[in-house]
Amino acid sequence: xxxxxxxxxxxxxxxxxxxxxxxxxxxxxxxxxxxxxxxxxxxxxxxxxxxxxxxxxxxxxxxxxxxxxxxxxxxxxxxxxxxxxxxxxxxxxxxxxxxxxxxxxxxxxxxxxxxxxxxxxxxxxxxxxxxxxxxxxxxxxxxxxxxxxxxxxxxxxxxxxxxxxxxxxxxxxxxxxxxxxxxxxxxxxxxxxxxxxxxxxxxxxxxxxxxxxxxxxxxxxxxxxxxxxxxxxxxxxxxxxxxxxxxxxxxxxxxxxxxxxxxxxxxxxxxxxxxxxxxxxxxxxxxxxxxxxxxxxxxxxxxxxxxxxxxxxxxxxxxxxxxxxxxxxxxxxxxxxxxxxxxxxxxxx
Amino acid sequence: xxxxxxxxxxxxxxxxxxxxxxxxxxxxxxxxxxxxxxxxxxxxxxxxxxxxxxxxxxxxxxxxxxxxxxxxxxxxxxxxxxxxxxxxxxxxxxxxxxxxxxxxxxxxxxxxxxxxxxxxxxxxxxxxxxxxxxxxxxxxxxxxxxxxxxxxxxxxxxxxxxxxxxxxxxxxxxxxxxxxxxxxxxxxxxxxxxxxxxxxxxxxxxxxxxxxxxxxxxxxxxxxxxxxxxxxxxxxxxxxxxxxxxxxxxxxxxxxxxxxxxxxxxxxxxxxxxxxxxxxxxxxxxxxxxxxxxxxxxxxxxxxxxxxxxxxxxxxxxxxxxxxxxxxxxxxxxxxxxxxxxxxxxxxxxxxxxxxxxxxxxxxxxxxxxxx
Amino acid sequence: xxxxxxxxxxxxxxxxxxxxxxxxxxxxxxxxxxxxxxxxxxxxxxxxxxxxxxxxxxxxxxxxxxxxxxxxxxxxxxxxxxxxxxxxxxxxxxxxxxxxxxxxxxxxxxxxxxxxxxxxxxxxxxxxxxxxxxxxxxxxxxxxxxxxxxxxxxxxxxxxxxxxxxxxxxxxxxxxxxxxxxxxxxxxxxxxxxxxxxxxxxxxxxxxxxxxxxxxxxxxxx
Numbered sequence: 001x002x003x004x005x006x007x008x009x010x011x012x013x014x015x016x017x018x019x020x021x022x023x024x025x026x027x028x029x030x031x032x033x034x035x036x037x038x039x040x041x042x043x044x045x046x047x048x049x050x051x052x053x054x055x056x057x058x059x060x061x062x063x064x065x066x067x068x069x070x071x072x073x074x075x076x077x078x079x080x081x082x083x084x085x086x087x088x089x090x091x092x093x094x095x096x097x098x099x100x101x102x103x104x105x106x107x108x109x110x111x112x113x114x115x116x117x118x119x120x121x122x123x124x125x126x127x128x129x130x131x132x133x134x135x136x137x138x139x140x141x142x143x144x145x146x147x148x149x150x151x152x153x154x155x156x157x158x159x160x161x162x163x164x165x166x167x168x169x170x171x172x173x174x175x176x177x178x179x180x181x182x183x184x185x186x187x188x189x190x191x192x193x194x195x196x197x198x199x200x201x202x203x204x205x206x207x208x209x210x211x212x213x214x215x216x217x218x219x220x221x222x223x224x225x226x227x228x229x230x231x232x233x234x235x236x237x238x239x240x241x242x243x244x245x246x247x248x249x250x251x252x253x254x255x256x257x258x259x260x261x262x263x264x265x266x267x268x269x270x271x272x273x274x275x276x277x278x279x280x281x282x283x284x285x286x287x288x289x290x291x292x293x294x295x296x297x298x299x300x301x302x303x304x305x306x307x308x309x310x311x312x313x314x315x316x317x318x319x320x321x322x323x324x325x326x327x328x329x330x331x332x333x334x335x336x337x338x339x340x341x342x343x344x345x346x347x348x349x
Numbered sequence: 350x351x352x353x354x355x356x357x358x359x360x361x362x363x364x365x366x367x368x369x370x371x372x373x374x375x376x377x378x379x380x381x382x383x384x385x386x387x388x389x390x391x392x393x394x395x396x397x398x399x400x401x402x403x404x405x406x407x408x409x410x411x412x413x414x415x416x417x418x419x420x421x422x423x424x425x426x427x428x429x430x431x432x433x434x435x436x437x438x439x440x441x442x443x444x445x446x447x448x449x450x451x452x453x454x455x456x457x458x459x460x461x462x463x464x465x466x467x468x469x470x471x472x473x474x475x476x477x478x479x480x481x482x483x484x485x486x487x488x489x490x491x492x493x494x495x496x497x498x499x500x501x502x503x504x505x506x507x508x509x510x511x512x513x514x515x516x517x518x519x520x521x522x523x524x525x526x527x528x529x530x531x532x533x534x535x536x537x538x539x540x541x542x543x544x545x546x547x548x549x550x551x552x553x554x555x556x557x558x559x560x561x562x563x564x565x566x567x568x569x570x571x572x573x574x575x576x577x578x579x580x581x582x583x584x585x586x587x588x589x590x591x592x593x594x595x596x597x598x599x600x601x602x603x604x605x606x607x608x609x610x611x612x613x614x615x616x617x618x619x620x621x622x623x624x625x626x627x628x629x630x631x632x633x634x635x636x637x638x639x640x641x642x643x644x645x646x647x648x649x650x651x652x653x654x655x656x657x658x659x660x661x662x663x664x665x666x667x668x669x670x671x672x673x674x675x676x677x678x679x680x681x682x683x684x685x686x687x688x689x690x691x692x693x694x695x696x697x698x699x700x701x702x703x704x705x706x707x708x709x710x711x712x713x714x715x716x717x718x719x720x721x
Numbered sequence: 722x723x724x725x726x727x728x729x730x731x732x733x734x735x736x737x738x739x740x741x742x743x744x745x746x747x748x749x750x751x752x753x754x755x756x757x758x759x760x761x762x763x764x765x766x767x768x769x770x771x772x773x774x775x776x777x778x779x780x781x782x783x784x785x786x787x788x789x790x791x792x793x794x795x796x797x798x799x800x801x802x803x804x805x806x807x808x809x810x811x812x813x814x815x816x817x818x819x820x821x822x823x824x825x826x827x828x829x830x831x832x833x834x835x836x837x838x839x840x841x842x843x844x845x846x847x848x849x850x851x852x853x854x855x856x857x858x859x860x861x862x863x864x865x866x867x868x869x870x871x872x873x874x875x876x877x878x879x880x881x882x883x884x885x886x887x888x889x890x891x892x893x894x895x896x897x898x899x900x901x902x903x904x905x906x907x908x909x910x911x912x913x914x915x916x917x918x919x920x921x922x923x924x925x926x927x928x929x930x931x932x933x934x935x936x937x938x939x940x941x942x943x
Contacts, residue, residue, distance in 0.1 A: 009815030012808035020868030024845035037717030048433040066408030074408030182747035209544035297689035323841040386851040580758040
């Protein structure tokens with residue numbers, strides 16, 4: 001295909017992506033390096049607030065009031081602040097403090113754990129810690145359980161497969177908010193899971209009351225909803241495994257596990273890599289479970305932190321700073337993949 | 350409640366006039382953004398004590414004095430509905446609300462308890478109720494990290510007579526003795542609540558009370574009517590209401606008084622006159638009469654029923670209106686985000702207040718209320 | 722197929738059974754309690770049997786107008802899939818047939834784009850769309866979804882087209898002018914497979930966009 005034709009064909013898609021992904025990213029970066037506010041000055045203002053029965057309450061105090069220009073409009077000033085907003089979002093100053101603080105004569109392990117808890121006390125680092133924890137803990141389970149499920153369904157008789165596949169896919173198909181809610185309702189005070197456990201003789205567990213349990217439930221939800229994705233791709237991949245090679249291995253004396261290990265897994269290796277990569281990108285963006293399960297005291301993610309600042313705090317620059325840091329994180333995680341692909345391409349070209 | 354108003358506004362639709370209400374939990378951020386753009390997609394927005402301050406401080410609102418005068422008779426606008434900043438009428442309020450005490454009358458009788466009027470009495474009653482078999486916990490309150498938690502703190506802190514911030518300089522003033530005492534009280538209260546307290550919002554606590562799991566709760570006045578709805582509640586006719594407890598006998602009660610109203614932005618591309626009239630249609634005296642129990646209306650023809658009495662009592666017992674200053678909202682948010690760490694046992698009370706003060710400072714500087 | 726040892730069958734059956742319970746139970750429970758009044762739905766302790774009511778459904782469908790949301794979701798989904806596939810096929814086909822480095826860079830860039838957390842984009846969308854007066858409109862939502870899904874779409878479509886031998890391109894073209902029905906059938910078959918699977922995948926992804934859907938919440942009455 002000629003270059004001209006190529007460009008013409010990809011143009012609409014490319015334009016859409018540039019306009020709505022690349023440009024906004026640049027926009028976010030631009031917003032993050034600026035700060036803006038409305039000019040205000042303190043003035044004495046009396047506010048009158050109604051109580052009922054016709055009585056009102058008057059309160060006089062110093063209140064910031066907008067400074068008006070000649071047209072009677074409020075003035076908004078923008079100023080370039082460089083990396084200041086971003087440094088504040090990452091709370092670098094306090095990280096520095098935590099690292100250099102004098103901890104006396106404690107043993108090294110206690111010093112390190114002290115540093116860790118000081119840093120994790122900061123919003124951004126707390127969110128980063130859990131996001132990474134979530135991403136890297138869910139991946140092996142997703143791949144492992146997904147593969148086990150694919151192997152299992154592969155052995156089932158043809159008739160049942162359709163329904164099985166559909167049922168298995170449910171946690172992935174249903175909207176994340178809905179699926180998070182459905183799990184949440186099972187774990188709140190005295191809900192189904194707690195009651196069942198009590199009936200089985202365990203003592204009452206409060207799942208939403210401690211960091212460990214909330215994080216575990218969120219990670220469980222993560223594995224539960226992403227495994228179907230790995231499952232369906234691996235199941236499709238299993239259909240392409242060359243039977244002759246498998247049979248040959250069995251004939252040579254390998255048992256089931258060895259045959260799977262030596263033939264199936266290497267054959268599916270590229271697929272595993274693709275699934276891991278996609279899951280990595282998706283897990284890093286975890287948001288809905290954090291939103292639904294409530295307590296960001298115990299578990300927060302980068303995307304949720306950014307969203308929280310964007311939706312509930314009136315500061316677009318702070319949100320943009322968090323957004324930028326979030327993007328930096330995923331790009332860093334992607335670097336090995338990009339380098340590998342680049343090297344591969346150079347090798348071929 | 351706001352759905353009712355939206356419904357009434359929609360009844361004004363006719364050829365050439367389209368009404369599109371938008372009901373969302375993210376109205377706070379959207380309203381700000383909308384009013385700051387060159388034209389606002391919204392011609393009017395519902396606000397409360399806390400949300401109006403930021404809008405007013407940025408000069409985004411249209412004074413409604415002229416419109417009020419023009420339509421005063423037609424819509425029977427009463428002075429008690431007007432929110433003034435100095436001379437300017439910035440909003441027309443239609444309902445009032447406050448949090449107060451809800452309790453199980455039957456259990457109190459059973460255990461020979463008097464209705465608590467101070468927090469000390471409440472804690473004592475909670476101690477006695479620990480052994481009650483019918484319930485799981487004596488007390489419930491919305492301690493969800495974020496807005497709700499900050500709200501509980503502000504309610505108690507203000508009753509101590511403290512200021513959230515220094516009025517002259519704007520610096521945080523809550524990281525002091527009063528702040529620490531407030532956190533102590535909250536910690537004691539948590540001892541009588543479900544361990545999941547830091548994840549519970551008002552809806553969850555209401556459900557706890559309705560399901561008979563708790564004996565006392567600190568809830569909003571407009572949730573009172575739902576206690577007697579059989580399709581939601583198992584404790585119909587068992588709940589009574591009392592004003593919020595105070596910290597000292599005879600002292601101000603630890604709750605704040607809220608109003609809800611509507612404002613019109615400066616940057617709307619529609620007709621402010623028309624907008625005003627559409628909203629006022631929904632707030633006519635007839636609507637109040639028809640839907641008397643929907644909320645605590647701010648009209649003189651409203652008849653306070655059983656469910657609203659506790660709000661009125663709380664106010665008459667000295668509940669202050671939620672501070673209508675923009676920094677208050679920032680302080681509230683900073684507290685809500687940080688004191689959860691102390692209550693979850695992750696850090697000391699002083700540390701969490703210091704964190705909150707720092708967060709507040711930063712957002713106040715960003716908003717231009719403080720010099721860096 | 723060899724005979725399976727018994728233990729393997731048992732293991733497979735229990736494993737699958739366990740997974741099915743874990744996968745379906747939360748939804749089953751949700752469906753069950755949707756037919757109950759709030760007092761029974763969240764009752765303490767939860768009951769297996771409780772009075773049945775259709776009130777909840779009546780409320781959201783008739784009183785709250787839930788069907789408005791349903792229709793708007795369908796409309797948005799339909800147009801998004803249509804446009805996504807349209808421009809995606811063009812790009813995917815071109816990427817599969819072009820040998821230069823540009824194609825490689827485009828795909829790599831698309832990969833990075835796909836990794837972008839949506840709230841990051843939302844941070845920029847919000848002020849921009851408010852200024853332009855585009856907030857709360859169907860068209861905005863559709864365009865945003867199309868763009869956000871492009872990286873995934875072009876990757877998938879490219880790999881489909883890569884599997885169609887190039888010779889078929891010319892052959893198909895020649896046969897469009899000619900008479901052979903074999904080629905038509907083959908192309909139709911391949912196109913059919915593509916057009917069924919891909920919309921399904923895109924559809925699934927679409928139902929997931931809580932963040933971006935804030936753009937049209939309430940754009941429809943109710």
